[in-house]
Amino acid sequence: MxxxxxxxxxxxxxxxxxxxxxxxxxxxxxxxxxxNSISLSKVIIAIRNYTLNYDFLIPDWVxxxxxxxxxxxxxxxxxxxxxxxxxxxxxLFWLIGLPIIALLSEIGQSxxxxxxxxxxxxxxxxLFGFMLPFIINKKSITLKF
Numbered sequence: 001m002x003x004x005x006x007x008x009x010x011x012x013x014x015x016x017x018x019x020x021x022x023x024x025x026x027x028x029x030x031x032x033x034x035x036n037s038i039s040l041s042k043v044i045i046a047i048r049n050y051t052l053n054y055d056f057l058i059p060d061w062v063x064x065x066x067x068x069x070x071x072x073x074x075x076x077x078x079x080x081x082x083x084x085x086x087x088x089x090x091x092l093f094w095l096i097g098l099p100i101i102a103l104l105s106e107i108g109q110s111x112x113x114x115x116x117x118x119x120x121x122x123x124x125x126x127l128f129g130f131m132l133p134f135i136i137n138k139k140s141i142t143l144k145f
Contacts, residue, residue: 010077013129017067017074023051024063061121069125072102076133085137088144099130 021031022044035044055063075098083091106122108114134141 006081007078010074010081012074013070013077014074017070020063020067020070022047024055024058061125065119065121065125068102068122069129072099072126072129073132076130080133080137080141085140086142086144099126102126 018031021029027048032041032044035041076095079091079094087095103123103126105114105116106118106126109116110118
């Protein structure tokens, strides 16, 4: 059985990234309509009213790029936990598929085939979020090909 600490270690970065979005991103993002539909708008507005006073203190890379790396870190960590830090031909797709899609979407933004704004810092955060779980777990990862 997986320990609660393993899951907290994996899910916490996702929650931090979500909190960054709630606190500092524009309200036209779809997630804000979801909050409205589940009657959380008043809570979200209260949080934003407090944190937006500190918006100028938060670097742009934290607001716009760090959440990308955090969700990818969370995903890779959960995959490693699910497969007990074993990498084989069956789960390799899950470990590299999403990071490749993330990088390709950023490249697509650079050539205007995907809506959005290309940013090298996003790519750096994707790479960091992808590699860090492997670095943290390097002693317990086994390769079975």
